[in-house]
Amino acid sequence: xxxxxxxxxxxxxxxxxxxxxxxxxxxxxxxxxxxxxxxxxxxxxxxxxxxxxxxxxxxxxxxxxxxxxxxxxxxxxxxxxxxxxxxxxxxxxxxxxxxxxxxxxxxxxxxxxxxxxxxxxxxxxxxxxxxxxxxxxxxxxxxxxxxxxxxxxxxxxxxxxxxxxxxxxxxxxxxxxxxxxxxxxxxxxxxxxxxxxxxxxxxxxxxxxxxxxxxxxxxxxxxxxxxxxxxxxxxxxxxxxxxxxxxxxxxxxxxxxxxxx
Amino acid sequence: xxxxxxxxxxxxxxxxxxxxxxxxxxxxxxxxxxxxxxxxxxxxxxxxxxxxxxxxxxxxxxxxxxxxxxxxxxxxxxxxxxxxxxxxxxxxxxxxxxxxxxxxxxxxxxxxxxxxxxxxxxxxxxxxxxxxxxxxxxxxxxxxxxxxxxxxxxxxxxxxxxxxxxxxxxxxxxxxxxxxxxxxxxxxxxxxxxxxxxxxxxxxxxxxxxxxxxxxxxxxxxxxxxxxxxxxxxxxxxxxxxxxxxxxxxxxxxxxxxxxxxxxxxxxxxxxxxxxxxxxxxxxxxxxxxxxxxxxxxxxxxxxxxxxxxxxxxxxxx
Ligand SMILES: Cc1cc2nc3c(=O)[nH]c(=O)nc-3n(C[C@H](O)[C@H](O)[C@H](O)COP(=O)(O)OP(=O)(O)OC[C@H]3O[C@@H](n4cnc5c(N)ncnc54)[C@H](O)[C@@H]3O)c2cc1C
Ligand SMILES: Nc1ncnc2c1ncn2[C@@H]1O[C@H](COP(=O)(O)O)[C@@H](O)[C@H]1O
Numbered sequence: 001x002x003x004x005x006x007x008x009x010x011x012x013x014x015x016x017x018x019x020x021x022x023x024x025x026x027x028x029x030x031x032x033x034x035x036x037x038x039x040x041x042x043x044x045x046x047x048x049x050x051x052x053x054x055x056x057x058x059x060x061x062x063x064x065x066x067x068x069x070x071x072x073x074x075x076x077x078x079x080x081x082x083x084x085x086x087x088x089x090x091x092x093x094x095x096x097x098x099x100x101x102x103x104x105x106x107x108x109x110x111x112x113x114x115x116x117x118x119x120x121x122x123x124x125x126x127x128x129x130x131x132x133x134x135x136x137x138x139x140x141x142x143x144x145x146x147x148x149x150x151x152x153x154x155x156x157x158x159x160x161x162x163x164x165x166x167x168x169x170x171x172x173x174x175x176x177x178x179x180x181x182x183x184x185x186x187x188x189x190x191x192x193x194x195x196x197x198x199x200x201x202x203x204x205x206x207x208x209x210x211x212x213x214x215x216x217x218x219x220x221x222x223x224x225x226x227x228x229x230x231x232x233x234x235x236x237x238x239x240x241x242x243x244x245x246x247x248x249x250x251x252x253x254x255x256x257x258x259x260x261x
Numbered sequence: 262x263x264x265x266x267x268x269x270x271x272x273x274x275x276x277x278x279x280x281x282x283x284x285x286x287x288x289x290x291x292x293x294x295x296x297x298x299x300x301x302x303x304x305x306x307x308x309x310x311x312x313x314x315x316x317x318x319x320x321x322x323x324x325x326x327x328x329x330x331x332x333x334x335x336x337x338x339x340x341x342x343x344x345x346x347x348x349x350x351x352x353x354x355x356x357x358x359x360x361x362x363x364x365x366x367x368x369x370x371x372x373x374x375x376x377x378x379x380x381x382x383x384x385x386x387x388x389x390x391x392x393x394x395x396x397x398x399x400x401x402x403x404x405x406x407x408x409x410x411x412x413x414x415x416x417x418x419x420x421x422x423x424x425x426x427x428x429x430x431x432x433x434x435x436x437x438x439x440x441x442x443x444x445x446x447x448x449x450x451x452x453x454x455x456x457x458x459x460x461x462x463x464x465x466x467x468x469x470x471x472x473x474x475x476x477x478x479x480x481x482x483x484x485x486x487x488x489x490x491x492x493x494x495x496x497x498x499x500x501x502x503x504x505x506x507x508x509x510x511x512x513x514x515x516x517x518x519x520x521x522x523x524x525x526x527x528x529x530x531x532x533x534x535x536x537x538x539x540x541x542x543x544x545x546x547x548x549x550x551x552x553x554x555x556x557x558x559x560x561x562x563x564x565x566x567x568x569x570x571x572x573x574x575x576x577x578x579x
Pocket of ligand 1: 036037123181467468469470471491492493494495506507508509510511512522523524525526527528529530533543544545546549561562563564
């Protein structure tokens with residue numbers, strides 16, 4: 001089976017993430033990495049590929065640094081990578097990203113993909129909308145936010161939890177699937193994997209390679225516009241006491257004084 | 262005045278509070294119309310009328326349930342075509358965000374998710390949301406003729422404004438592609454009897470420091486009338502259900518009081534709780550990053566501190 005995994009290169013959540021002058025996410029001055037939530041999608045793809053015949057292609061739409069996200073996925077075990085890189089993409093919103101991704105996925109799969117795996121959310125944008133948008137653009141069923149996944153008889157089945165219920169969903173292949181961080185434990189790249197990744201093919205495509213008009217993407221064409229960003233004032237540290245046998249009492253006194261009880 | 266669609270969140274016609282909030286916000290943008298998916302619209306109409314819905318578009322079709330995004334998106338697109346709305350507001354949820362995503366592509370409309378405020382702006386609908394683990398507040402404008410916005414709970418206080426709530430049935434035929442994904446089984450979750458995490462005024466959470474014994478956390482929560490939360494470490498260990506997880510991949514809570522017991526305070530946990538009004542932590546390690554956020558912290562063992570605090574609060578209450 002031909003599996004395409006969409007991965008995003010994001011600013012590290014451990015770093016001081018911020019915005020650039022043009023109100024877009026600062027992807028230059030903050031260290032980036034493969035979105036941790038996409039590691040679960042890569043891992044699931046590798047498990048499926050290992051269980052049967054199959055090839056795993058990772059696709060990313062992002063700036064220069066996004067090559068790092070592909071590299072990490074290849075080190076984990078993916079077979080090949082595609083990097084859609086074009087200055088005109090800078091500042092694209094989710095609908096535009098999904099437009100580019102749709103063309104890239106089709107080209108990477110040599111027509112229609114059999115299975116597209118994606119993460120729960122990108123850890124920078126955290127919208128959880130690109131999988132549904134991609135499914136809409138590809139005219140495919142979506143089966144999303146799965147915390148378990150099985151492929152059999154041309155169908156994908158999985159568990160999706162909501163507050164009210166734990167549902168079992170089923171969709172025919174080809175389909176767009178997103179997975180949560182409950183689904184597996186992503187592997188660390190092995191030394192062998194790191195060495196092997198150096199020889200794996202990575203293609204870089206521009207918008208022209210995909211036949212996407214640059215006027216349809218980018219900051220100027222976005223359907224939403226960030227007007228302003230304000231850092232939330234840091235919380236001031238309050239009183240810290242060390243328990244000397246009366247820590248719980250002091251805690252209760254604080255709650256009473258703050259009129260919380 | 263242009264219409265503004267509000268997707269109704271309900272159980273068997275019992276309209277939830279977030280719908281009243283969205284109808285209140287919708288009045289800032291135009292004339293609110295509710296979109297009701299299901300068959301119990303008569304039970305819902307009085308409440309929708311009370312909060313200002315002039316019309317109620319009714320989609321009563323077994324193919325559209327609200328549990329799957331693709332058919333819901335097709336149904337909303339059908340209503341949007343009829344109403345040409347200035348905005349479509351949906352309560353934030355996993356399925357609603359994905360339905361909104363498909364709808365955005367179908368209708369060529371800008372989408373904002375998890376808004377905490379919605380206003381009329383000079384050049385389009387203006388929204389507020391938080392970014393980067395709530396370290397930033399961002400305002401945005403949707404520049405397309407229709408704005409699609411999913412709105413978080415408690416974005417505004419519901420205000421009544423009587424209106425007609427005239428039922429307008431909408432015929433929807435879901436495409437074969439839209440019907441491709443099916444729910445084949447559904448297991449209802451057990452109710453804890455405690456308040457909902459995202460609605461609770463007080464949340465008491467436990468982490469890896471509980472060692473799997475949540476009883477002091479639960480006892481303190483029950484004394485305070487609080488919801489119980491958990492860190493991902495506690496959930497991953499199987500000590501507490503995922504539906505109670507607080508953080509980036511769990512729930513985002515913003516209660517009056519958040520108590521973190523045996524939780525270190527990783528950025529992904531903070532992402533779910535650092536906008537709480539008051540934060541209290543109990544942790545054995547005085548270097549734990551959670552202490553950077555607290556209004557009051559106790560360096561100590563949660564197994565002695567929590568029970569003592571529990572007794573003291575009980576005594577103070579009686
Ligand atoms: C993509 C991604 C998403 C994530 N999403 C989430 C999320 O949604 N929510 C979340 O919580 N985490 C999330 N995490 C995980 C997060 O990074 C941390 O690993 C996790 O929050 C740690 O949980 P903890 O604080 O309970 O455990 P630890 O970090 O192990 O901390 C346990 C704390 O308990 C203290 N302790 C131990 N014994 C006692 C005692 N007897 N009394 C008092 N204190 C004691 C210790 O001093 C320590 O500070 C995510 C991570 C990633 C990569
Ligand atoms: N620029 C991108 N390149 C490749 N995949 C992406 C990109 N943006 C989002 N995705 C995929 O869509 C998922 C959800 O992202 P989001 O909707 O931004 O929260 C991610 O986990 C990725 O799998």
